Amino acid sequence: MALRALALLVTLLAWPGGRALVPPGELKQLSAAGSKYIDAEVENAIDGVKQMKTLMEKSSKEHEAVLHTLEETKRRKEEAVQRAQAAERRLAARRAACNGTAAALWDECKPCLKRTCVRFYSRSCHSGSGLLGRQLEELLNRSSPFLLWPDGERLEALLERAQRQERRFEDLEEHFELLEHGVADVFEESARAPVALPLGAWRRPGLRRPGTRRRRHLHPFFPHPASGFHRFFQPFLELTQRMVEDAQRAADWEPWQRPLAESRNASDDRVVCREMRRNSAGCLKMRDECEKCRELLSVDCSETDAEQSLAREQLEDALRLAESFSRHYDDLLRDFQAEMLNTTSLLKQLNRQFGWVARLANLTQDDSGFLQVTTVLSRTPNPQDPSALPDTQVTVQLFDSEPLELTVPGDIAWDDPRFMELVAEQALQHYKQLSPE
Numbered sequence: 004m005a006l007r008a009l010a011l012l013v014t015l016l017a018w019p020g021g022r023a024l025v026p027p028g029e030l031k032q033l034s035a036a037g038s039k040y041i042d043a044e045v046e047n048a049i050d051g052v053k054q055m056k057t058l059m060e061k062s063s064k065e066h067e068a069v070l071h072t073l074e075e076t077k078r079r080k081e082e083a084v085q086r087a088q089a090a091e092r093r094l095a096a097r098r099a100a101c102n103g104t105a106a107a108l109w110d111e112c113k114p115c116l117k118r119t120c121v122r123f124y125s126r127s128c129h130s131g132s133g134l135l136g137r138q139l140e141e142l143l144n145r146s147s148p149f150l151l152w153p154d155g156e157r158l159e160a161l162l163e164r165a166q167r168q169e170r171r172f173e174d175l176e177e178h179f180e181l182l183e184h185g186v187a188d189v190f191e192e193s194a195r196a197p198v199a200l201p202l203g204a205w206r207r208p209g210l211r212r213p214g215t216r217r218r219r220h221l222h223p224f225f226p227h228p229a230s231g232f233h234r235f236f237q238p239f240l241e242l243t244q245r246m247v248e249d250a251q252r253a254a255d256w257e258p259w260q261r262p263l264a265e266s267r268n269a270s271d272d273r274v275v276c277r278e279m280r281r282n283s284a285g286c287l288k289m290r291d292e293c294e295k296c297r298e299l300l301s302v303d304c305s306e307t308d309a310e311q312s313l314a315r316e317q318l319e320d321a322l323r324l325a326e327s328f329s330r331h332y333d334d335l336l337r338d339f340q341a342e343m344l345n346t347t348s349l350l351k352q353l354n355r356q357f358g359w360v361a362r363l364a365n366l367t368q369d370d371s372g373f374l375q376v377t378t379v380l381s382r383t384p385n386p387q388d389p390s391a392l393p394d395t396q397v398t399v400q401l402f403d404s405e406p407l408e409l410t411v412p413g414d415i416a417w418d419d420p421r422f423m424e425l426v427a428e429q430a431l432q433h434y435k436q437l438s439p440e
Contacts, residue, residue: 025379038372040427051357080328090318097311115293120286128276138283192361
């Protein structure tokens with residue numbers, strides 16, 4: 004009460020020449036009329052938050068189905084890769100058995116391949132050639148000569164693609180859980196808003212907080228709802244951009260297909276440097292630059308070795324199957340990501356409209372209502388247009404905010420029902436703007 008009395012005094016002092024339009028006894032009726040409008044908007048906002056919760060529940064059910072399909076596809080892809088790896092080991096062993104020079108050629112191919120790739124990288128890229136050399140040496144030392152053959156390259160590409168897919172999946176899962184927890188927080192805070200709604204309107208069966216598998220990651224990135232639920236969306240959009248770039252990596256390898264002597268533009272160089280830093284296996288594409296590597300590629304006893312021919316057929320069948328499942332897995336991830344973007348966009352719109360009600364969680368409503376009118380003053384007439392009705396200056400306090408001065412056109416009388424509706428609408432818009440968009 005002391006705050007409202009002070010607001011009244013300050014307002015009267017700030018408006019020399021203003022004329023009080025409403026007797027003090029009528030201010031209570033105006034406050035009640037304005038509070039009635041605010042009550043309706045609060046209940047409307049609560050209904051909007053329920054829509055957010057319903058949308059999130061629907062998305063969560065669909066998410067479970069997506070997870071099941073992803074897990075099944077991943078399992079079948081991994082089984083095909085394992086069969087390909089087993090066939091690769093048999094094929095490498097048969098090739099080594101039929102041509103004893105393969106191991107010696109491989110030992111001479113590896114250092115040449117390393118020198119060629121590091122020299123190319125040093126000419127095209129700014130830094131990191133030492134690290135690239137170490138990474139490539141580790142790859143060559145733990146691999147067999149089979150790595151140089153096209154089938155070996157396909158197998159290595161599948162393994163590297165699987166790592167990218169796993170990173171994308173983990174990112175999507177973490178952000179989906181963030182979204183679930185964010186909606187749950189807004190819902191729970193809104194449920195504490197001081198309005199007369201039956202408890203059953205909130206605590207319906209099935210409304211449960213999401214799991215806590217990654218709960219420890221939530222709070223560093225996800226603010227309390229009162230700080231702005233919207234802040235979740237920007238990091239998610241940034242994540243999406245990274246995923247789009249990641250999905251383009253297969254196309255990024257295209258410049259490697261050209262002969263080294265062929266001129267490239269600066270854009271191609273940047274692509275190659277970026278991809279080489281991510282995966283030194285790209286250096287294998289330079290095998291034609293080394294004589295011993297070319298000789299090794301010509302080692303083939305499949306025409307006289309039936310077991311080698313069978314191993315190659317088994318390998319190619321397993322690779323085709325694994326690549327098919329890998330493409331399907333990528334398609335599923337893209338669909339999952341697109342659905343998340345669509346859901347996130349809808350939730351963002353709903354939160355912009357209704358999320359402000361979560362800020363009322365700790366507010367106590369007294370008998371006088373949410374909106375209090377402290378003064379209604381008529382402005383001094385405009386000397387340039389004395390015939391125009393002067394605007395009306397209204398000072399109000401909404402919820403727990405500071406006193407706010409609003410203007411109502413002079414042609415709307417204070418006892419017109421539209422008067423307090425306009426005042427309440429302006430006050431609520433101002434209150435919403437206090438929260439970051």
